[in-house]
Amino acid sequence: MRPEPRYSAKHHLLPLLADVTHLRSMSLADWDSTLRLARQARLLGVLAHRIMHDPALLPAVPEAVHGHLRSSINFAAHRLQMVRIELGDLEAALPAGMAVVLLKGAAYIAEDLPFAQGRMPNDVDLLVARRDLDAAESVLAAAGWEAEKTDAYDQRYYREWSHELPPMRIPGHALEVDLHHTIAPVTSRTRADDALLESGLRPLPGSRFHVLSPADQIIHSVIHLFQDSEMSGRLRDLVDIDGLIRLHMREAGDWLVLHERARRHRADELLWFALHYCHEWLATPMPQPCGVGRRPSMPTRKLMDLLMHHACLPLIADGGEPRVRGIARGLGQLRYHWLRMPPTLLARHLCHKGFARLVPRSD
């Protein structure tokens, strides 16, 4: 089929996320593509909440769009309930003495942060100290969480080179639990300072869980955006970072703390990029857009622009993905692996995965 005229997220989705009153300038045809992009990026629930939050805006939204907003609000409410159920079960299973930290969506929900309303988490991310990892794993296994089926190689990959265990799930439950022992892959060049993380933990009032300090929450989202995936569809990580900044970065001192902690977690270059795109795409307020983090070299910035444009933003491409996007995604994957592993380990990993693809598993 002939490719469609392509609608970029830059036309309306990003302006809407930056300032929801942008919808006043949108036609029904604009909504037609924007709904698809927002849903693809899993951001429709967040948008819907922001729109509903301002009753004066709703009359400016075409009638045909209202149902989509309500649907995503209802779906997100169900996800929220699922997260709460999972947290309740975890609370009952985990031993009282062990410090357990909620990361990302689960943390925002437990903290009841307004910017996270309408998020649709697929999993609950937990962080424990490396010394507690085995104990936490066996406690959860005894309480009914089952690990995803993996072969011996994958088990070793997760345990030695990753920063989390294979996902676990109670059969029949909607959400997976990811148990982390740090916030960046252990073999990557970004090396989070675990002692620093631990020193910043904050207890959650009325709960057995902790959360990271605000600056560490931002840095974790930054690392997740650039290192924890192939970057495809990570716009919602950027939206989280935007939300955390608008909430927590109130004065000059907050920015100094963020800058310093990013440096110590060796994520200052990634932070620069994240702030750059937050400012450019989401109009995130910040003192001097290029003053925080470590400014990367020009070629690196050019490459990252290509990756972010084509891999991070959703796109409507009925009838096929444009070639440049496929290339950018390939590059993103390559970069992901490159940053994650030293060259010898990467070579070994790719050999194993390539060979495994040729020889089908016996099971």
Next chain:
Amino acid sequence: MSSSSPSPAELVARTATLHHAGIWIDYGACVVRLRSPIAALADQIELVYGAYPISHQNEFADYHVAVDYGRGLRRHLRPTCRFEIDGIEPFEPFPAASALPMFEWGVNWCFAQRGNQFVLLHAGVLARDGRAVIMAATPGSGKSTLTAAMMLRGFRLLSDEFGVLDPVSGDLRAMLKPVALKNRSIDVIREFSQEAVIGPTFRGTRKGDVAHLAPNRASTALVRQGARPALVIFPRFVAGGRLELKPQPPEQAFSRLAFNSFNYALLGPLSFNAVADIAATCPAYELGYGDLDEAIRSIEQLLAEPCGVADAA
């Protein structure tokens, strides 16, 4: 639908439109834009969507879907088709000849996944004078056959698969799709009425033989109009059986409606309240039947009776 067969030029134009711009189909509760290069699908849609106002240029669709040929070299050996929405392909490919059933199931999938602004009951809905009968049942109970027959005897059809309940207004919305008749009901409905327009029979699909009954113009004309729930029927077909009406107490009607719905659990209190309202205000019956016309007469009588339970209370 025009009764004369289209000229070759019309056929080419129809296929090209479906392929490139696509067509916009208004089901009532949603508008779907379909694109497909498959010529046979264009013909089948012309037949079973004949009474719909089909648009060729529209500003907005709730779901943009495509039914395309399968990928790779195999398509030359054994052509397949695949259903796609926003880059997602929820099903394994079907044989290319089954493009229509694939499209129909695909639209059901989209609506069941994304229509969470509504309580989606698993039920057929028909109406007379704005008062709706909810035909709730488990598959194989003869719900689709009776629903099809009721449309052919003058009821307005709102839906065969989804009872689309708006939890805000309490009204039922149309989700008017061709009625998927299975196995023996295809011939039963063909013999039941000369007015039945039935598409080609697709043999050996995952649900057996399937053919689609085209909704009539009386139904498509009111597709944007809701209806007030007035009566709940749990049909049960018994071959050669006599008509048997068993009143269902509200709590029974509630659980049979709720636990048969597509998204009852997902909507939580919203769906509880909406379904409880129906159970409290609409009389409900289990209807055993062996003869379609006898069953329809009985439903007509029940619908003509003043609404009992709630009004008396």
